[in-house]
Amino acid sequence: MTTQIPEDTMTDEEIMILDSIDKFIETDVRPFVHQLEHDDEYPQKIVDTMKEMGLFGLMIAPEFGGFGVSTLTYARIIEKISTVWMSVAGIINSHMIMAMTVQRCGTEAQKDHYLPKFATGELRGGIGLTEPDAGTDLQAIRTTAVRDGDDYVVNGSKMWITNSGSGNTILLLVKTDTTAEPRHKGMSLLIAEKGDGFIVSKKLEKLGYKGIDSNALTFDGYRVPVDRLIGGVEGVGLKQVLGGLELGRINVAARGVGIAQAALDEAVAYAQTRKTFGKPICEHQAIQLKLGEMTTRTHAARLLTEAAAKAYDRGERCDMEAGMAKYFATEAGLENAIEAMRIFGGYGYSKEYNVERLYRDAPLLTIGEGTNELQRIIIAKQIIARNPA
Template identity: 75%
Template sequence: MNDMQEQDRMILDSVDRFCTTEIDPVAHDLEAKDEYPHQIVEKMKEMGLFGCIISEDYGGLGLSTEVYAQIIERIARSWMSVSGIINSHLIMASAVQRAGTEEQKAEFLPRFATGELRGGIGLTEPDAGTDLQAIRTTAVRDGDDYVVNGTKTWITNSGQGNCIALLVKTDPKAEPRHRGMSLLIAEKGPGFNVARKLEKLGYRGIDTCELEFKDYRVPANRLIGGEEGKGLKHVLSGLELGRINVAARGVGLAQAALDEATSYSQVRKTFGKPICEHQAIQLQLGEMATRTRAARLLTLDAARAFDRGERCDMEAGMAKYFATEAALENATAAMRIHGGYGYSKEYNVERLYRDAPLLTIGEGTNELQRIIIAKQQIERNPA
């Protein structure tokens, strides 16, 4: 094992210990109260996890996407909400690292890496989700500033965080529409208002909010890349990373459901023997274990393609689609294996059952992933 592999192993081992000692003991209670995990976040700052994939040149850990995906899997296995605190933040950071000016990188990446500036991406609006070109939030140039007006919703890390990568229309009349879209580094300030925290079925404990921008001013030098009209391009390249992350979360949740079902099936007895000895339960466990392993391999395959710098929207889409469906199917199977206890808030499987559906919707619905996969299949294999 070379030095880099040894370093990666040490990092993953430290994340395992972090999950066991810092997340597992409190996840159940914090999730039930929908309470933000402040102490967990502070520990993640100390560990440098907010700088996972930020270059060492800017104070980050400089980890590969492959290692990052394994970190996310481990955290999601303990409590999926905590993994979201890192994911949205690093999509924002990677947009700056990949497309920002040298001045923007020098100013913001070190602060992102420490978690001093922490946040996510402001894309979705009440009438624009998957169709991002339909956004209505505008940014009008006024001297050395942009003046922003509009509404964003379902924005992760926007309550407790203090900065987002904000997708806006700098030219609402542009055709095609994406040529009028830009991405701004938006720190909280006058006119940047958190309107409300959204109540959710699952994915609790993390702040998901609706934002209102009323004559909010952003310095023009916060335009990522320094050129208008490139915002959608910056966002879409970042979503490959986001989908790998969500796939890793799916793997973690699928593994958690498998772990819970495997353990419970060995202690619960019916008709004089543990239920794991009944063929009906064995069939379920066999399916769950296979789905989990397949999901993990697809996710690592996509992460490695991303690390090689290859276009990987097909691979990321496959991983995201399969792994999140595996999470949903495994969570459902774990609940059924637990019987009545699976429906009780006393057991973790009830939380897994509520968390899993979000993964099939977020970062592009699974219906959209299948369309992306099909289009790439055709494009890569012309008749």
């Protein structure tokens, strides 16, 4: 790789974990990416290996059967995986947000029941927030959960829910009170396992992020036992979800670093072998300017991402730090992917090369886990709030 995660900042345990991730991505992922991606085929064999390795429990506490790695280590793992195939990172990322929300906000009984099953991957899935008419403005969701005896009865629809077809469980954001003001006081979170009335209505076709499934869901009289209400409290669902999104944003930032790094690696190698006008294109100043910017962006994106991860691990408020990391690192991924495509010339547009996939995968990062427009607004509000005149 052209730039590296600094080894002197890693513990021995972290070096060991990252080594095993390297072996996994080189042996079990890289040789199969091209075919799986272009066929948009769910990588079942890779997922089975991830289960055997315990990757679905990376951040889950050891007492519940996980590895309990720090946010920093997790971000480094996600970066590494994303340099090879971002879709594999997506398979664990939203699952991990679901698991960590249960670990942070769940009742003791919910933790005891769900976390060991999440850690092995027996129960696997993601987060169900977005709806056809509500994404950024989550308080506008319309899916309702109405109490009926010992159950909630859920009706409504969700959009873009990743891992909801291949997986079997999602964290579902609902309205338990549609009249509450402010609106978030009527929002709650449920653990929704597949069952009658939980309908995967459509697998959505995407520009990139292939292999992994994102679906439209319909809930039609779907019953959830009341003991699946996260924390056993209604009206705090949005707060519970937003606490988890900081972690989500750090991990999307890590994916951005991975894409930026992969695009840089491809460009550096290609620019030394492709010749025009009698010399390798890396000797033309126009290409050097691109490589200089790409390298700097990758380093800076990694530094911001790791700074946010460390702040999260210290338990500090880090919405601004996670926002800066998410915004900068994902834009770095997108810009590096475009620059790598230009450096490759016509071959960058060919489906035979990885650069074309990086170019299709990168834009999603600027949209998911809070758009980059929203991130800049969060950063601005925080910088003002932290520095009153």
